[in-house]
Amino acid sequence: MSDQELSRRSSKYTPRKAPEGERLATSAMIASLDSEGRDTIAAPFGHALVDMxxxxxxxxxxxxxxxxxTDLHVFAKAYPDRFYQMGMAEAVMVSAAAGLAREGFTPFATTYAVFASRRAYDFIIMAIAEENLPVKIVCALPGLTTGYGPSHQATEDLAIMRGMPNLTIIDPCDAVEIDQATRAIADHPGPVYMRLLRGQVPNVLGEYGYQFKMGKAQMLRDGRDVLFVSSGFMTMRVLDAAKQLQADGVDCGVLHVPTIKPLDVETIVAEASKSGRLVVTAENHSVTGGLGEAVAATLMRAGVHVPFRQIGLPDAFLDAGALPTLHDQYGISVDAVTASVKSWL
Incomplete structure (x- = not known):
């Protein structure tokens, strides 16, 4: 099935009908990640690179x-002499990026998250991370952002990459944060792995006056009953779930954690230590080895004992299909998040 065919089958939450004689088309990378009506920004990663x-x-x-x-075509069009098409050879790509970094360049290397984390891992270790080179590995299709099945669903990439010394790991929420994070990682002296949403990316954090800070978690809203600790597009989901829960008298806070490594231990411990709140981690990743387990270990080491639950993908190979169906099936849609929290209170 082609990108276009899958995109047309993957409508957003409310199914839409195309005008007679026309076919609807959306990006396979971003389709179904957000509710209808939200403003979007086109290719924030590519345009940030061009601007820099x-x-x-x-x-x-x-x-x-x-x-x-991966929206790198925007950069390629603007700066063809600074763009390198390496073909289907991830190991060659990251090795070449390492060589360019040694010569004083700041390389941004893009592929799908499954290919970077699974195929190129050893080359990233040996050529980039061990030497602490400023290569930025930016990867589309993180977690369950495609319906193509296990060959393309990077549900375990954070678990794989978290074990790599010297590597900073970023899981941005939306277009605003992708733009800001791209600029921040360009200035970072070491290697970075960043998950990427591409195409028409929702603008969620703009209304919060958000400013990305590498290594820092930020409270987007406070609440007395539940504290969501979230990353990536799941921050979109828990913000919407918090509004639904508010209507039922449940007051939810949202702590957005875009930097998975190094984790902002101080802020997480401080917020989780506030009494009377259920702590719920939410991530577009397997419940094994990602943000949820990192937060749980952080709280345990700090001696913070609170009611704790995880929302994430199961430790399993996931089905192929339309994203709205899969997100409901695996518990990461807004309605599924809301239902889970109600069942825990």
Whole structure:
């Protein structure tokens, strides 16, 4: 099934009908991640790179045959002499990026998250992380953002990459944060792995006056009954779930944690220590080895004992299909999040 065919089958929460004689098309990377009516921003990663590259001739882009599907084509069009198409060879791509970094460049290497974390892991370790080189590995299709099945669903990438020394890991929420995080990681002196939403990406954090800070978690809203600790597009989901729960008299706080490693231990412990709240982690990742387990270990080591639950993907190979159906099935849709929290209170 092609990207276009899957995209047309993956409508958003409310099914839409195309005008007679026309077919609806959405991006396979972003389809069904957000509710209808939210503003979107096109290709925030690609446009941020182009903007930075105007003043920084050290920025270069590499991809493993996926420029269109990681929004790197925007950069390639603007700066063709600083763009490298490496073909379907992730190990070659990250090794070349390491070489460019040694020569003073700041390489942004893009592919799908499954290919970076599974295929290129050893090369990232040996060529980039061990040498602490400033290579930025930016990967689309994180977690359950595609209906293609286990071959493309990077449900365990954070667990894999968290064990790598020297590596900073970023899981941004929306277009605002992708733009800001791209600029921040360009200035970071070491290697970075960043998950990516591409195409028409929702603007969620704009209304909160949000400013990304590497290594820092930030409270988006406070609440007395539940504390959501979330990352990635699940922050979109828990913000919407918090509004639904508010209507039922449940007051929810949302602590957004875009930097998975190094974790903002101080803020997480301080917020979780406030008495009387159920702590619920929410992530677009397996419940094994991701944000939820990192937060649980953090609280245990700090001696903070609170009611604790995880929302995440199961430790299993997931089905293929339309994203709204899969998100409901695996408990990460807004309605599923709301229902889970109600069952725990």
């Amino acid at each position: 590259a105007k003043d920084r001739d050290d920025i270069v882009g590499l991809t493993a045959d996926l420029s269109k599907y």
